[in-house]
Amino acid sequence: MKQLQQWYRLARVALVAMALLLTTAKSFAEDSDLEKAVKAFNQDAVKGYIQPMADFFGANMSGGWYHSAAIPQTGFNLSVNVIAMGSVVGDDQKTFTANAPPGFNPGTFKTATVFGGTGGTVTDQNTGFSYRGSDGALNATLFPLATLQVHIGSIYGTEAIIRGLPIPQVSGAPKVTFLGFGVRHSISQYIPSVPVDIAAGIFYNHISFGDLIDMKSFAFGAQASKSFAVLEVYGGFAYEKSSMDVTFTSTNVGSPNVNISLDGANNFRATIGLGLNLAVLHLFGDVNVGSVTNFSAGLGFGF
Amino acid sequence: MKTKLLLVALFVAMTTTGFECFNDPIIVSIDLTPFSKCYDINPGPNPSYNGIATIDPNTLMDESYRDKVVDARVYDITVQVGGTFSGSVTVGQVFINDFLLLSYSGTWAEFSTPQSLLGGSTHVTPQSAGVQELIRVLKQKPIPPVTLRSSGTLVGVGVPPVPAGLSVCVNVYAQADGDIKN
Numbered sequence: 287m288k289q290l291q292q293w294y295r296l297a298r299v300a301l302v303a304m305a306l307l308l309t310t311a312k313s314f315a316e317d318s319d320l321e322k323a324v325k326a327f328n329q330d331a332v333k334g335y336i337q338p339m340a341d342f343f344g345a346n347m348s349g350g351w352y353h354s355a356a357i358p359q360t361g362f363n364l365s366v367n368v369i370a371m372g373s374v375v376g377d378d379q380k381t382f383t384a385n386a387p388p389g390f391n392p393g394t395f396k397t398a399t400v401f402g403g404t405g406g407t408v409t410d411q412n413t414g415f416s417y418r419g420s421d422g423a424l425n426a427t428l429f430p431l432a433t434l435q436v437h438i439g440s441i442y443g444t445e446a447i448i449r450g451l452p453i454p455q456v457s458g459a460p461k462v463t464f465l466g467f468g469v470r471h472s473i474s475q476y477i478p479s480v481p482v483d484i485a486a487g488i489f490y491n492h493i494s495f496g497d498l499i500d501m502k503s504f505a506f507g508a509q510a511s512k513s514f515a516v517l518e519v520y521g522g523f524a525y526e527k528s529s530m531d532v533t534f535t536s537t538n539v540g541s542p543n544v545n546i547s548l549d550g551a552n553n554f555r556a557t558i559g560l561g562l563n564l565a566v567l568h569l570f571g572d573v574n575v576g577s578v579t580n581f582s583a584g585l586g587f588g589f
Numbered sequence: 590m591k592t593k594l595l596l597v598a599l600f601v602a603m604t605t606t607g608f609e610c611f612n613d614p615i616i617v618s619i620d621l622t623p624f625s626k627c628y629d630i631n632p633g634p635n636p637s638y639n640g641i642a643t644i645d646p647n648t649l650m651d652e653s654y655r656d657k658v659v660d661a662r663v664y665d666i667t668v669q670v671g672g673t674f675s676g677s678v679t680v681g682q683v684f685i686n687d688f689l690l691l692s693y694s695g696t697w698a699e700f701s702t703p704q705s706l707l708g709g710s711t712h713v714t715p716q717s718a719g720v721q722e723l724i725r726v727l728k729q730k731p732i733p734p735v736t737l738r739s740s741g742t743l744v745g746v747g748v749p750p751v752p753a754g755l756s757v758c759v760n761v762y763a764q765a766d767g768d769i770k771n
Contacts, residue, residue: 319769387665403612413707415665420617539620539649
């Protein structure tokens with residue numbers, strides 16, 4: 287009976303999680319404006335415009351993988367988590383230096399990235415002719431990502447993690463597919479005298495937005511945590527790498543098809559977080575420091 | 590009960606922060622395919638030439654922007670000649686819808702490489718009347734066709750007659766701003 291109640295609770299959380307994911311994903315369902323803005327660029331100019339997106343996606347995708355380093359050695363353990371990640375959009379990620387047409391003096395100018403405001407304008411000092419950059423499309427202080435994440439274990443102190451975000455094509459907006467896998471292994475089981483839990487993990491994500499964006503990320507790192515009654519402090523270090531492939535037919539007439547690959551800025555992160563464990567309910571939040579400052583928070587149900 | 594409250598609070602917090610924010614308007618600046626036309630100069634006794642062509646600006650931009658242009662600008666004009674001629678061109682002019690866009694003059698040899706305003710050429714001079722006319726046209730919905738006319742006079746030893754195989758090519762580089770939220 288108790289087991290049944292637990293499964294019932296898990297099912298309810300899963301339903302809430304899916305609702306949350308769909309609501310959060312609404313912004314992507316409305317992204318036809320984003321696509322239009324991006325597709326107006328040619329191959330060279332689009333790099334600076336969407337580089338911050340590659341940075342933020344990369345940082346978000348490698349966040350939220352853990353909120354404890356305690357992994358039981360054996361037994362059936364399952365937790366379902368709803369996790370939101372967000373990267374801080376700084377002022378320096380709202381503009382980039384673009385090339386003016388050949389012959390312009392000055393030859394470069396500052397204009398908006400996809401997260402910027404009004405596009406910049408450059409005026410040629412000799413002729414008075416001007417040239418303008420496109421406006422940013424997104425007005426956000428935090429670039430988010432959300433996922434449903436399931437942890438399942440344990441075999442010899444090892445757990446598997448699966449995360450995902452399937453959003454079907456809606457009103458012409460592209461289909462969004464987000465899928466990630468991870469494996470974590472308890473290190474502290476080999477060091478009985480160590481006062482904290484220690485684990486190591488390896489993680490992989492793949493996300494795509496229709497045919498426009500295809501992004502992959504890979505991370506590995508070590509984590510530690512310590513419980514104090516219902517509170518749990520956790521943290522870790524990770525190396526990560528991400529790349530975003532962008533493919534589209536430019537609406538700038540005469541421009542060839544665009545096919546570029548951008549690397550995310552984050553390669554290393556330090557994480558510190560705090561969890562609240564209330565029976566089968568877990569609330570957690572952490573801050574991640576690297577080239578991109580990133581937060582993740584969520585709630586999980588599990589045993 | 591406590592669990593339900595926490596769930597609702599987290600749900601509201603996560604779905605109302607951050608990202609529900611697209612700029613409005615979103616002005617996208619696109620380079621148009623240049624307004625280009627080459628005019629063949631008739632050989633013979635008349636040293637003056639006058640060619641006219643009709644260009645549909647709609648064909649110079651992706652169809653998704655055709656009813657969204659809110660502003661436009663000209664950012665370069667080039668003139669180049671073809672064929673061999675030892676003389677010069679004088680009173681060269683380019684008109685858009687009969688509004689003077691550009692004056693040019695110089696030796697034929699100088700124009701054998703493109704004379705660009707951005708390149709600092711002293712042989713071509715932009716005229717604001719034509720620039721403003723082009724911007725006015727591009728902001729219309731729907732965008733009507735424009736006429737691009739070029740005229741001038743050839744001078745030099747032995748002219749007339751004008752030798753065969755001469756031409757003048759004009760390229761007008763423009764940029765249009767489309768409001769994609771429109």
